[in-house]
Every structure is written in C-alpha cells, then in structure tokens.
Amino acid sequence: MRTIEELPGEDKMLRYIGLTVLVLSIEIGFLYVLSLYFAADFMSTLFIGASLFIVIAFILSSDGDLFTKFASRRTEQSKGSYKARREKLSLHFGPLLTGSILCLATYFVMYYGI
Structure with missing residues (x-):
C-alpha cells in the first residue's frame, strides 16, 4: 500500500473525502445510538455531541498547543538539548476536524431545514 505522499493529487482528494464521509457517518451513527440508548432527543444529542467532537x-x-509544547519540552530535556524557542500555533484541517464540522452542519440542516 502506498503512503498518501506517493498518491497522485486526485487520489489524495478522494481519500480525504472518503475519510471525511466515514468520520461523519461514524459520528452521526454513534450519536444516534447514544440518543436511543438514553431515550433522549436526537437533535439535542446531535448538537451537544457534534460540539464535543469539534x-x-x-x-x-492543533500543533504548538499546551500539550504539544510540554511533551516536546520533556522529550528534549531528557536528551539534554532543550532550547527555549517560539512555537507557532498551527491547525491541521484533517478528515477528523472536517467531519466533525460537517456533523454540526448536519444538525443545522436537519433542525432548521436549510
């Protein structure tokens, strides 16, 4: 199996879309089963769950956040080569984040009928 860097541009996009749809369907399915199990309203469960997933x-x-900064600091201190430096915050829009945002968008479409 080839890594994603080796794939041509079209295959990367199809894989990204496929993973996003998979994440979206898993999240909605999980929240639906959760609302059935607790006999709760599906729409309120969808809103709260989608917000938590986001x-x-x-x-x-995200990269450069508090968790990443402390983990890299501990790793570099154990090697004895830690130098304080500025770390930039960055956000990677992967299929997980995109699917979670689409899950919240699904709530608005279902609730308001947009």
Missing part, C-alpha cells in the same frame, strides 16, 4: 478534533489537530 472540540476534541480541534485539540487533536
């Missing part, structure tokens, strides 16, 4: 995806896809 926060989790944002934390997982």
Whole structure:
C-alpha cells in the first residue's frame, strides 16, 4: 500500500473525502445510538455531541498547543538539548476536524431545514 505522499493529487482528494464521509457517518451513527440508548432527543444529542467532537478534533489537530509544547519540552530535556524557542500555533484541517464540522452542519440542516 502506498503512503498518501506517493498518491497522485486526485487520489489524495478522494481519500480525504472518503475519510471525511466515514468520520461523519461514524459520528452521526454513534450519536444516534447514544440518543436511543438514553431515550433522549436526537437533535439535542446531535448538537451537544457534534460540539464535543469539534472540540476534541480541534485539540487533536492543533500543533504548538499546551500539550504539544510540554511533551516536546520533556522529550528534549531528557536528551539534554532543550532550547527555549517560539512555537507557532498551527491547525491541521484533517478528515477528523472536517467531519466533525460537517456533523454540526448536519444538525443545522436537519433542525432548521436549510
């Protein structure tokens, strides 16, 4: 199996879209089963769950945040080569974050009928 860097541009996009749709369907399915299990309203479960998924995806896809900074500091201190430097915050829009945002967009489409 080839890595994503070896794939041509069209295959990268198809893989990205496929993973985004997979994440979206897993999140909506999980929230639907959760609303059935707790006998809760699906729309309120979808809104709260999609919001939580976005926060989790944002934390997982950001770089240079508090968690990453302390982990890299500890790793470099254990080697004895840590130098304080500026770390830029960056956000990687991967399929997880995109699928979570689309899950929230699905809530608005279903609730308001846009």
